[in-house]
Amino acid sequence: AQSVTQLDSHVSVSEGTPVLLRCNYSSSYSPSLFWYVQHPNKGLQLLLKYTSAATLVKGINGFEAEFKKSETSFHLTKPSAHMSDAAEYFCVVSDQRYSGGGADGLTFGKGTHLIIQP
């Protein structure tokens, strides 16, 4: 069985300050991990993914995440927040046993709402 926990339901930062969104996972197999972003009234969009290559993964819009197996974490960071970063962020774990891209192998976190203060 696999699971994912997003440790904060809401995070508020000031524009220009660093962003940290925390995600812990549990998986019996070598997992793949993803971060998706959802802007208001939109569908989810892939930010970045980890698939057992480099542990530091760079994504779009200046975001990056580091896979730490010893801590079972995959936290999302950005050095300097922008107003356009205000959105909901989802951490997703994929069981590597699943050979395809099927949705049945994915587990979504409950989301973290990122608020950017001017």
Next chain:
Amino acid sequence: NAGVTQTPKFQVLKTGQSMTLQCAQDMNHEYMSWYRQDPGMGLRLIHYSVGAGITDQGEVPNGYNVSRSTTEDFPLRLLSAAPSQTSVYFCASSERMRNSPLHFGNGTRLTVT
């Protein structure tokens, strides 16, 4: 590039009514899926399909039906709407490849009164 298109964007139903949420993708993706999103609960998988003619149940399939007659289309049917089905529904598609990202539509906001 249209990507994943969902219609309608908004819908209000009365309890007991039926309706179909439409989903179409133009990326020739084999995998398609339906999720519902409720506050504080993330996304929950309703049904999914690994190709035309093949569907399977996800985490919360009760009250919903799907079919996949073509690669492009994956409609979701509510058989007899209930207030508990008030939610935002998302359709997604992906390639048949390990770790392929999901491509989402913009959602259908459904209210059942």
